[in-house]
Each structure stands twice: as structure tokens, then as C-alpha cells.
Amino acid sequence: MTKEELLNSVNQKLTEHFHGSLEHSEMLYDFPVFTINKEKIHEVLSFLKNDSDLNFHFLTDLCGFQTEDEKHLGVIYHLHNLPKNLRIRVKTFFPMTHPEIPTATNIWKAANWMERETYDFYGVKFKGHPNLKRILNVDEMDIYPLRKEYPLEDQTRDDKSDKMFGR
Amino acid sequence: MAKKQNKNITAEEVVAETTAPKTKKKEKLVTPAFDPENMVEEKEFSTLNLGPTHPATHGIFQNVLQMDGEIIHDAVSTIGYIHRAFEKLAERRPFYQITTITDRLNYCSSPINNFGWHMTVEKLIKAEMPKRAEYMRVIIMELSRIADHLICNSVIGVDTGAMTGFLYIFQWREKIYDIFESICGARLTTNIGRIGGFDKDFSPRTWELIRNFIKEYPKGLKEFANLLERNKIFMDRTVNCGPISAELALEYSFTGPNLRAAGVDYDVRVMNPYSSYQDFDFIVPIGTAGDTYDRFMVRQEEMWQSLRIIEQALKNMPDGPTHANIPSFYLPPKEEVYNNMEALIYHFKIVMGESEVPKGEVYHCVEGGNGELGFYLVSDGGRTPYRLHFRRPCFIYYQAYPEMIKGRMLSDAIITMSSMNVIAGELDA
Numbered sequence: 001m002t003k004e005e006l007l008n009s010v011n012q013k014l015t016e017h018f019h020g021s022l023e024h025s026e027m028l029y030d031f032p033v034f035t036i037n038k039e040k041i042h043e044v045l046s047f048l049k050n051d052s053d054l055n056f057h058f059l060t061d062l063c064g065f066q067t068e069d070e071k072h073l074g075v076i077y078h079l080h081n082l083p084k085n086l087r088i089r090v091k092t093f094f095p096m097t098h099p100e101i102p103t104a105t106n107i108w109k110a111a112n113w114m115e116r117e118t119y120d121f122y123g124v125k126f127k128g129h130p131n132l133k134r135i136l137n138v139d140e141m142d143i144y145p146l147r148k149e150y151p152l153e154d155q156t157r158d159d160k161s162d163k164m165f166g167r
Numbered sequence: 168m169a170k171k172q173n174k175n176i177t178a179e180e181v182v183a184e185t186t187a188p189k190t191k192k193k194e195k196l197v198t199p200a201f202d203p204e205n206m207v208e209e210k211e212f213s214t215l216n217l218g219p220t221h222p223a224t225h226g227i228f229q230n231v232l233q234m235d236g237e238i239i240h241d242a243v244s245t246i247g248y249i250h251r252a253f254e255k256l257a258e259r260r261p262f263y264q265i266t267t268i269t270d271r272l273n274y275c276s277s278p279i280n281n282f283g284w285h286m287t288v289e290k291l292i293k294a295e296m297p298k299r300a301e302y303m304r305v306i307i308m309e310l311s312r313i314a315d316h317l318i319c320n321s322v323i324g325v326d327t328g329a330m331t332g333f334l335y336i337f338q339w340r341e342k343i344y345d346i347f348e349s350i351c352g353a354r355l356t357t358n359i360g361r362i363g364g365f366d367k368d369f370s371p372r373t374w375e376l377i378r379n380f381i382k383e384y385p386k387g388l389k390e391f392a393n394l395l396e397r398n399k400i401f402m403d404r405t406v407n408c409g410p411i412s413a414e415l416a417l418e419y420s421f422t423g424p425n426l427r428a429a430g431v432d433y434d435v436r437v438m439n440p441y442s443s444y445q446d447f448d449f450i451v452p453i454g455t456a457g458d459t460y461d462r463f464m465v466r467q468e469e470m471w472q473s474l475r476i477i478e479q480a481l482k483n484m485p486d487g488p489t490h491a492n493i494p495s496f497y498l499p500p501k502e503e504v505y506n507n508m509e510a511l512i513y514h515f516k517i518v519m520g521e522s523e524v525p526k527g528e529v530y531h532c533v534e535g536g537n538g539e540l541g542f543y544l545v546s547d548g549g550r551t552p553y554r555l556h557f558r559r560p561c562f563i564y565y566q567a568y569p570e571m572i573k574g575r576m577l578s579d580a581i582i583t584m585s586s587m588n589v590i591a592g593e594l595d596a
């Protein structure tokens with residue numbers, strides 16, 4: 001099955017089963033990418049996993065994302081069908097004011113830490129996650145460091161005094 | 168002293184006080200009769216803090232274990248002790264500077280990470296790689312896979328009490344690092360190659376080192392295999408220790424030797440060939456039980472297969488350039504920079520990180536030392552990545568560790584961890 005055929009067949013299945021939840025689908029380099037409405041993301045993911053034809057049973061990766069307008073957060077899933085060696089990317093976006101999304105831990109056990117990492121860095125709250133705590137950063141941290149509103153210190157800034165500590 | 172003097176206690180009084188019967192009668196202890204029929208089982212758990220810095224865990228891992236005697240009843244892993252914010256750092260660095268970050272992921276096989284990152288960027292800019300550069304990469308990647316597996320397998324030996332293999336095999340790792348050193352000047356955090364290929368062809372000395380290595384190494388590996396592979400003590404210790412079923416391993420997104428030991432033949436080199444791996448003939452070894460012994464044996468066999476790949480690469484090494492023709496990413500030779508305006512401009516732009524990168528998002532994965540190492544790169548056309556996510560195999564499969572050690576002995580937990588090849592640098596990013 002070529003990538004284009006995969007894109008079309010998944011596209012067809014998703015539009016068939018989830019009317020209007022598939023917001024966008026495209027081919028980015030060698031990956032078919034599907035953007036799903038966040039209301040239906042859990043159903044779509046479990047459909048992709050359990051459908052005998054598609055059988056995307058392997059969660060390769062799960063990570064957070066922030067859109068360029070800094071108003072939306074996203075979660076990006078990379079799914080893999082090992083027997084047929086097919087890969088797709090599923091995206092979902094939601095406003096930063098209400099970053100809530102159902103958890104995928106009841107679909108894949110591997111999602112547990114990856115969701116904790118996403119929560120840690122982007123503040124995405126996964127509803128139903130068994131243990132949604134920070135994982136890599138300290139528990140006392142009160143920001144979500146990978147959001148664009150927290151830039152790394154700019155080396156060219158001149159508002160810091162070098163008198164005491166030097167650079 | 169002062170009180171005693173005031174009271175004027177005589178010796179007789181002291182004796183009388185101590186010998187006089189106490190007014191409070193000591194209650195007699197009533198022990199219930201031992202009744203095996205109606206025994207109420209009361210278990211008392213103790214808590215054991217394994218780590219964060221423990222000599223047997225080879226890295227900074229903390230596991231709080233709830234112990235029932237010597238059996239682990241429950242476990243909670245804490246990670247993040249050496250978190251260095253790689254993903255955030257990467258958002259401020261030009262593409263070529265991120266290679267140094269990838270060194271520090273799985274530092275036992277950094278060239279694989281370096282090349283993985285280079286290939287991700289090459290995919291983004293759609294660079295056509297010459298065959299020779301790809302074959303050279305394959306040689307380096309397989310050498311670092313051998314180094315990675317060597318460390319893991321010899322450390323399993325150390326944790327089971329067999330120091331000999333570890334000491335003998337480390338000279339071969341040193342020889343691999345000598346090869347890296349002759350190519351790029353560094354041994355551990357290599358920063359080898361660059362986007363678009365290699366800075367130069369391997370020197371005759373490097374070729375000689377590689378040839379010598381593949382000629383002599385089988386002897387060393389055979390020696391190591393003789394020490395452990397069919398060793399009764401080692402087998403008793405590792406067979407059926409920390410097993411994981413294929414279903415559970417897939418559920419936990421295991422990759423690499425750990426997944427193959429459970430019996431799933433998923434290898435990125437075969438499934439999604441990169442860097443001309445489709446040209447090579449090699450076997451993907453798989454285990455059956457997914458226990459420590461199978462993981463050990465899969466790694467042993469993979470080392471032999473890596474040797475085969477290197478041999479084939481040496482034999483069929485094509486001629487040609489060692490880098491792709493991408494002048495806006497690949498640094499021009501120095502004499503051209505001094506004598507040629509165009510080359511000077513490219514040089515300046517590359518060093519200042521001002522190369523024009525197309526917009527787009529790519530996912531590229533390579534078979535790292537311990538699993539599928541993926542790079543999810545989103546570029547908005549700027550000088551740095553907009554978003555870079557590392558799919559770190561350790562981070563994903565280490566979460567199965569508590570489940571794998573529950574109901575097992577503490578000493579099994581130690582060798583289960585060392586056989587999983589969890590590298591703290593990669594785990595904590």
C-alpha cells in the first residue's frame with residue numbers, strides 16, 4: 001500500500017465513521033497527517049487501534065505542540081501498524097485557555113509517561129489519566145516550560161548587571 | 168550531683184529502692200496458640216529506596232520499592248534527575264548546533280544519534296545523499312551499536328557477579344572509540360559528521376583501524392560469549408528473570424532489542440531502511456521469552472550481525488563524494504572560502520545559522536542502540552527548529568519496569584534494569 005493509498009483509505013474510513021470530526025488530512029513529506037477534532041479524539045484513536053483493517057496498534061510517539069499564534073495547544077500522536085508497516089500522524093488542537101483532552105492511557109499503556117511529559121512541558125490536562133504529575137521537572141515548578149511564552153534567556157540582552165556575577 | 172547531695176541518699180536507701188518490688192505488676196504476655204488452620208496473614212511491608220545514586224543501577228534512577236521480605240510488592244519510578252531541557256535548548260539553536268545535544272542522549276552510541284539528527288534535517292531539506300557517505304555512516308553506526316551492546320551485555324555480567332567479561336570486553340570498546348577518535352577527534356560525545364555527510368573521507372589510518380577491528384574482534388566476542396552464554400550460573404540467574412510478553416511489550420511501545428527479545432521482529436533498519444540499509448544482508452535475531460537471558464542473547468547476535476554489515480560495507484564501498492551537494496548547508500572547503508566569494512557567503516551563513524530551511528514537519532527514526540530513536544522536527548522556516556521532539560526509546564519502555572519487577576526478587580530487579588539498557592541521559596533528555 002503506498003502512502004497515498006493509505007491517506008485515502010484512512011481518510012475514507014474516518015469520514016465514514018466520524019462525521020465531521022476529521023478536520024483536515026494531508027501528506028507531509030512521507031507521513032499521512034490527520035487533524036481530528038478534540039471532542040472525538042479518544043474515539044478516533046481507539047477506532048484506529050481496534051479496526052481490523054487499519055490496526056494502528058503501536059503508539060510510536062506522543063508529544064505536545066503549540067501553534068504559532070500562541071493561542072492553541074496540540075497533541076501529536078504517531079501511530080504505527082507493525083505487520084503492514086504503515087505509519088500515520090494524528091493531530092488535535094484545542095485553545096490554551098481550556099487545555100483539556102481525554103487520556104489515551106486506556107488505549108495504550110505507553111501513553112502514561114508520554115502524557116505526563118506533555119503535561120509537564122505544555123500543561124495539557126489529560127482527563128482520566130491515573131497519575132498526572134510532572135515527570136522530568138521538579139514538582140514545585142509553576143510554569144509549563146516548552147510554551148513559547150517562556151523564552152530561553154537571550155544571550156544578547158543587556159538588562160542584566162554583570163557587576164556581581166559576570167558572564 | 169547537686170540533687171543527690173541535697174537529698175543525702177544513703178547506700179542502703181538506694182539498694183532498698185532497686186530491690187523493692189515494683190508496685191506496677193508486669194502483665195503476663197499471652198501468646199496465642201499457633202493455629203495454622205485459622206491463621207490471619209498479616210504482612211508487613213518495608214520500603215526500600217533504590218537509588219537515585221546506587222552503584223548497581225548504573226545511572227541516576229530512583230525506584231521506591233515496597234518490599235515483602237526480599238520480594239518486591241510494588242515499585243514507583245522517579246525520573247528526571249539529569250533533565251537538561253534538550254527540547255527547549257534545541258528551539259534556540261541553529262540546526263547544525265543541535266548535533267551536540269543529540270550526543271548526550273544515549274551517550275553509549277552517540278554517532279547513531281548524530282546521524283539520526285543529520286538524516287532528519289536532510290529529509291527536511293530533501294538532500295540527495297551519495298552512496299559512499301551512506302555506507303560510511305553505516306560502518307560508524309554499526310560500530311557504535313557494537314559498543315552500546317557491549318556495555319549493556321558486560322554490565323549484565325557484572326550485576327550477576329561476573330566481572331571478568333566486563334574487564335576483557337572493554338578493550339574492544341576502547342578500540343571502537345579509537346576509530347571514532349581518528350575520524351572526529353572525540354571518543355564519547357562524538358559530534359561526528361555533519362548535515363550532508365562527512366567533513367572529509369576517512370583517513371587511511373581509520374580504514375586500517377576498522378579493518379583490524381573486524382579482523383580481531385570476533386576473537387574477543389567469542390571469548391566473551393564462552394564466558395557467559397552457556398554458563399550454568401549465568402543462565403540460572405538470567406533465564407526467566409524479568410520477562411515481558413510480546414503483547415505487553417507492544418502495549419508499552421517497546422522497541423529495539425527489548426522488543427525483539429520478546430519475539431517481535433521489528434527493526435527500523437529493515438522496516439524503514441535509511442542510509443542504504445536495504446543493500447545489506449543481515450538477520451534480525453529474536454527471542455521468545457523476553458527475559459533477561461533473551462535480551463542478552465539478542466544483543467550478542469546483533470553484534471555478530473553488525474560485524475557482517477561492516478564487512479559488507481567495506482567490501483562494497485562505492486567511490487564518490489563523501490557529502491551531498493547542498494552548498495547552503497554543507498561548509499565549503501577552507502581554501503575556497505578564502506578565494507571564492509560564493510563560498511565565503513555560504514560559510515558565513517552556515518556558521519551564523521542563517522541557512523534557509525524550508526517550512527515543514529518531518530519524523531525520522533533510526534534504530535538506536537536500545538530502540539527506535541525518532542526525531543519529530545517542525546520547522547517554520549526560521550533559523551532554529553520551531554519544535555523538536557526526541558522519541559527516546561528508554562523513556563518509553565522504562566515505564567514498564569515496575570510491572571516487570573513486581574513479585575520478583577530485589578536482585579532480579581537489578582539485572583532486569585541492566586538488561587533493559589536504560590541510559591539515564593536518554594531517559595531524562
